[in-house]
Amino acid sequence: MVLYELRTGAPAILRRDAQALFQSTRTCCRRYASSTATEELEQTSSFSTPDPSEDIIKNYDPIARSRKRSVQLPPSRYQFRPPKYYRGPLHPHQPPHPSDPSSREFIPGPFTLPRLEQTYESTIAPDLMTLTYTHFPPGYRAPEKSERLRTWRGDSPYFKNRPLRGPRGGDALRLLRKPITFRNIPRITGVTIHSMVKEAKEDSAYLHVAGMVMQAISNVKVKTHVAKSSVAQWGLREGKYISATAHLKQEDAFHFLSKCVDVVLPRIKDWKGLKGSTGDSSGNLNFGLTPEAVALFPEIEINYDMYPPKMIPGCNIIIHTTARTDRDARLLIRAIGFPFYGKLVD
Amino acid sequence: MATKTPLRPSLQREYSSILIQSSHQIRRATLLRRPKRPYTFTQLITLSDGSSFLHRTTSPIPVYRSTKDIKNSPLWNPSSKKLLNVEEDEAGRLRAFRARFGRGWDAETPVEAEETSEDRKEESKTEPEDSLMDLITGYGQKPQKIKAASSSKKGTADGAGKAKGGKK
Numbered sequence: 130m131v132l133y134e135l136r137t138g139a140p141a142i143l144r145r146d147a148q149a150l151f152q153s154t155r156t157c158c159r160r161y162a163s164s165t166a167t168e169e170l171e172q173t174s175s176f177s178t179p180d181p182s183e184d185i186i187k188n189y190d191p192i193a194r195s196r197k198r199s200v201q202l203p204p205s206r207y208q209f210r211p212p213k214y215y216r217g218p219l220h221p222h223q224p225p226h227p228s229d230p231s232s233r234e235f236i237p238g239p240f241t242l243p244r245l246e247q248t249y250e251s252t253i254a255p256d257l258m259t260l261t262y263t264h265f266p267p268g269y270r271a272p273e274k275s276e277r278l279r280t281w282r283g284d285s286p287y288f289k290n291r292p293l294r295g296p297r298g299g300d301a302l303r304l305l306r307k308p309i310t311f312r313n314i315p316r317i318t319g320v321t322i323h324s325m326v327k328e329a330k331e332d333s334a335y336l337h338v339a340g341m342v343m344q345a346i347s348n349v350k351v352k353t354h355v356a357k358s359s360v361a362q363w364g365l366r367e368g369k370y371i372s373a374t375a376h377l378k379q380e381d382a383f384h385f386l387s388k389c390v391d392v393v394l395p396r397i398k399d400w401k402g403l404k405g406s407t408g409d410s411s412g413n414l415n416f417g418l419t420p421e422a423v424a425l426f427p428e429i430e431i432n433y434d435m436y437p438p439k440m441i442p443g444c445n446i447i448i449h450t451t452a453r454t455d456r457d458a459r460l461l462i463r464a465i466g467f468p469f470y471g472k473l474v475d
Numbered sequence: 476m477a478t479k480t481p482l483r484p485s486l487q488r489e490y491s492s493i494l495i496q497s498s499h500q501i502r503r504a505t506l507l508r509r510p511k512r513p514y515t516f517t518q519l520i521t522l523s524d525g526s527s528f529l530h531r532t533t534s535p536i537p538v539y540r541s542t543k544d545i546k547n548s549p550l551w552n553p554s555s556k557k558l559l560n561v562e563e564d565e566a567g568r569l570r571a572f573r574a575r576f577g578r579g580w581d582a583e584t585p586v587e588a589e590e591t592s593e594d595r596k597e598e599s600k601t602e603p604e605d606s607l608m609d610l611i612t613g614y615g616q617k618p619q620k621i622k623a624a625s626s627s628k629k630g631t632a633d634g635a636g637k638a639k640g641g642k643k
Binding site: 211212213214215216217219224226227232233234236240241243244344345346348349350380381384387388390391392394395396400401402427428431466468 | 485486502504505506507508509510511512513515517518520522528529530531532533534535536539541543544545547548550551
């Protein structure tokens, strides 16, 4: 490399003036890391190194060595400790994936197979598939549907390459309902318990109690939320903590729903059921519980004295399902045991 | 899935470092917090009909016995006759009381088809009282009506009047 540089540099030296000569000499003095590295490289391969000598093999006795130790090694010598901090994707010491039991963020479970889940697998799912089955005779052709996002039709030259028009009657593009097969039977994906505590804007104790109550009934840690914007009529100020949410998934969600249906809801006075018009038109149903109803949960009831009775919150409960329409979701929720009242809106 | 999963820092993508338009890149360490989970116990729930099941709960009580639940709630058992809210009134005394003193919502109780003959006799004996609306509307006119009736009666039935007086 250096030689090559010299060779190419030689005619230039002849042609150019003293300043150029000085520059070329400076390039000559530059150190090339790769060239020095080649000199430092070992000629012998590690694969060709001989085996350890006889006496090393004979003296190697790890069991005896561990017996000889009077004090045990600290646990850190036995187990892998994941890093406490995540220092970015380029850091050499990466934390393990959260699904790895050694990870700091690992959440163990599930610990039980909930009764409701078993019922779903054995009874509800096949029933739902049968109920939602539509028979098409052989040779049936589905009528052509109008396009979901319409193209711009007309003589105007400006219609060319325009983005497609939105759906009629609104901006929302509804979910497509596919025929239900064994692959996409509606199932419960989770439950969200949410409570906005109005009084928390003056006294944070209300929110603390609400969090405790919701944690007790849901088995998960709650998350608190701040007000996004100020609303003068409600006396709400931006940045104040006013609401708490608990997101339940799989095991917790099933336990919570079955507890609701079996024990809590039947005890509510004059409870008619879920409103027939509930739902966000994409398969998530919602209902509310008053503070008196929340107090009926067995976890609250067992030490009712722990909670200040006026601070027990009411809450909204949102049941998330994989159903694409409210109709399917209602079918599933009804099979689980939630009654509905009023006009059913699809 | 619609539920919001708590994003764990080690799975989060790093937008912050991209967004920051500074001369040199800054990457501060993110603390990986251990997720907090409330302690849960296994609890046996015994329903009112004796069926039981296990579930996980924060409540430390091992067995929960419920008195009112899905098995004996009329909303979930609409066809159960046992749970229907029917008053036991075999002698018809409650109904007779209602017929005599019932006002408003109580007076409008529909007459049941399955009545005994005795009940009917009782019904005929007791005079049908005026409803509350009649009392209000006919407040001013009533004495006149009575007077008219008494004047018409006087001519025809004297003996009855005498008998009444004797009773008093």
